[in-house]
Amino acid sequence: MSEHIVSPKVYLVIFFTLMTGTAITVWAAFHNFGPFNVVIALAIASLKATLVVLYFMHARYSPQRTHLVILCAVFWLGIMLALTLTDYTTRPPHASHLAPPTRSHPAPV
């Protein structure tokens, strides 16, 4: 098992893809896609992050055990996000942190 050397050509292709991704993100942000604006932004960001992990961080050429560690990160992050958001989005309005608060500044004396 010998080390895999990623060539500069691959790095350059990834670099220009990341730049294009950034340009598309900025372009999309100035157009109204309704609720999909945030979806588009996060989808492009995730695509860029995946490219960085696979090529810049050599995950694609790493042993299976590295893949397992990366999947663990995604899995545990998923648990944290999913369970917390399920809680916040299903609370009844009167008990909810999401309800507009009545007053947030102390009244002037």
Add this chain to the structure above:
Amino acid sequence: MHRTGELYGQFETLEQQKESAALGMWVFLVTEVLFFGGLFLAYAINRHAYFEAFGIGSNTLDIKLGGFNTVVLIMSSLTMAMAVWSAQVGKKRLVSIFLIATLSLGTVFLGVKVIEYKQKFDHHLIPGHGFDMRYRTENPSQTDDPKEIALEKEELGKAFTQDPDINAHGQLYFSLYFAMTGLHALHMIVGAGLLVWLIKVSFRGRFTPQYNTPVEIVGLYWHFVDIVWIYLFPLLYLIDRHR
């Protein structure tokens, strides 16, 4: 500790030593994902709860500076990757050159961040006693475009009728902004320190095709910090530009 050349006693081969080091770094990065993940989660919940205030807060950020920094950081990731490649193929001078390029780009990023923070101080957008989202439109500087200020004033007026407590909720946005970008900047400063050390070692010609573990490991860390920014940029700067 017993050591033969670059090989420490507890390892059989250099390759095993390198794989162990990389695995350790990846495990550390998992904890970092959850560390930053908590902040992203807090941001998502508050953005949902105080939609208007977060939109107004986000639009006060300078998209040109933010975009410039994104380009700078991705470029620094490229030079870091090239430093790893140079070490792997044994080009000792190139290792130093690419490491210095990475450090320079990282410093540019931090410098731009300082300019952005200074602007927020000037515009009274630091959470605390003097915080006022209206400050900038009511005290415009001479360099501000009057048309843009008028438009911003109108938007702010509308936002204040929708959410009278917007100055309180805006502070939540800026607390999260400073916490997230601040923690990211702290990681950059740590990374810059590691790069200074790598550059010193690379001047002694220590990194060879057989032994380049430190460059590879610091590279993993640097790319991770880049990934955090890839998410921070759209979430902090771009969420409400389309109105």
